[in-house]
Amino acid sequence: MTFSLVARCAETGQFGVAISSSSPAVAARCAYARAGVGAVASQNVTDPRLGPRALDLMADGAGADAAIQALQQSADHMAYRQVLAVDGQGGTAIHSGPNSLGIWTQAQGRDVAAGGNLLANDAVPQAIVDGFEAAPGALGDRLIAAMRAGLAAGGEAGPVHSAGMLIVDRESWPYAELRCDWIDDGCPIEAIARAWEVYQPQAADYVTRALDPSAAPSYGVPGDE
Structure with a gap:
């Protein structure tokens, strides 16, 4: 019911996850990342404990594999x-259990791994990896390009209703955490893309607001915080 990727930006050290599904609120259960450590997607009959466990192992010195x-x-x-x-x-490393649902497969490269289940075809994860590797720009731009490539290659066997993108940078909190938990009409990946378009120019300023409010810009809107 899901296709996703985990990725690292070799230039900035940021980590990110992007994910979409026919199930509601997929990113709430499946996307995990920790600054300076790595990123994990845990999906298909999801166990939300696996993401934090994998990150703990990597924080203790284990590689992804x-x-x-x-x-x-x-x-x-x-x-x-x-x-x-x-x-x-x-x-990168991937585990896909034999009881993964429907058509399931995976693909990986340096700094990026993709996988999915209940896919329209087995080419989707490789299309996601190729899309990420070919895309320019910031990590968020590349994650969205990768998800669009996966969708263009067929995506899930049925319509997708939720999506999310999680990025961590240097701080303990997310640099960006954008979610579309349910949409009946339209594309949740495009909803995330639009949210990123709005949020990206302000993302660094929200970090500044946390670390040094006196240096943070105001956007001049009622209730600006």
């Missing part, structure tokens, strides 16, 4: 899970 292997050896019901990880060196 070792973290995924540790989950395979210790977590319950991994035959039903699909987990993607990228680490601080750009290493």
Whole structure:
């Protein structure tokens, strides 16, 4: 019911996850990232504990591959899970259990890994990786380009209703966390793309507001905070 990617920006060190699904609020259950550590997507009959566990393992020094292997050896019901990880060196790893739903497959490269289940066809994850690798710009721009490429390649077998994008930079909180938890008509990926278009020019300023409010700009709107 889901297709996604995890990625690292080699230039900035940012990590990100982008994800879409026919299920509601997919990013709330499936997207995890930690500044300086990595990013994880945990999907397909989702266990929300797997993302934080993988990030803890990577924070303790494991690479993405070792973290995924540790989950395979210790977590319950991994035959039903699909987990993607990228680490601080750009290493990637993917676990796709044999009980993943429908057409499921995966693809990976340096700094990026993609996977999906209940897909329209098995070319979707590679299209996502190719889209990410070909896209210019900031990490958020590349994540959206990758998801658009996956959708253009067929995406999920049915219509998607939710999407999300999570990016971490240097601080302990997200640099950007944008979600469309449900949409009946229209495309949730495009809803996230529009939210990023609005948010991106202000993202660094919100970090400044947290760290040094006296240096932060005001946008001059009622209730500006």
